Amino acid sequence: MTDIDLDRLLGSSQADPGCDEAGELMDAYCELVSRGEPVSDRYAEFLTHMRNCTACREDMEGVLAMLRDQEGDASR
């Protein structure tokens, strides 16, 4: 088994704040990414949760897609 496979089954052992706390940071994180700004260490645990939780990762992809759409609308 590779480390990647183990990670998918067992998740990362790094600190993980869980869905609720990660959800609080999701909008600010997605704006940073959408603007192409650097992401600070403040988001390290958030990113661990995104790796560990498929549902939250899908939600984050939804917020990022929404921001991309809004940006597209604004530039038209």
Place this chain on the structure above:
Amino acid sequence: MTNTLALDQESAAWLRELRQGDPARTEAVARLHTLLLRTTRGEAFRRRGALPARALGDLDDLCVEAASDALLAVLGKLETYRGAARFTTWACKFAILETSSRLRRLAWRHRKVELDDSIWDRLPDGAPPVLQQIEHRQLLAALRRAVQERLTERQRLIFQSVTMEEVPIDVLAERLGTTRGAIYKTLHDARTKLRRALVESGHGDDGGEQ
């Protein structure tokens, strides 16, 4: 208390107009609802390819319900908005979460969720992709033993459903009558136990367990 000084002009205007007693509130709520509904429809459209064909007819009702619930969530949490993101991003996040959760539940509406220990016996043929990649038979055997010996029945159901059957955690939460946060906590505890068991049986290190 919300620090409105740090807000951009547009976010501050949303916040002011949505507060009880503001003369522009009714119009602002209607504008917000329109924005949330556009967001739920956009998200459903983006993800429609992952849905079973029979579910597509229910999509617009789902979007309308998700937008209504998102509106209630935003208005109920207005005082918790801190301005870390633009108001519209913060508000639309609730529309995405409501839509996303509903889409996952819709996709699983006719599928059963149950503890299925035979998943381990279906290797390698017919096994989920994640397990097909596992080449190290000893490690797999140790993991299976740890799942059976170290986890409670509920932890086993949640661990196997989420990681091996790819059941979304909000579907599990609905079926088990609990919250998504509680399901994730159980999954996290189960994974921690399993990592520890694997280390004890000589497979890898704990990677700086937190």
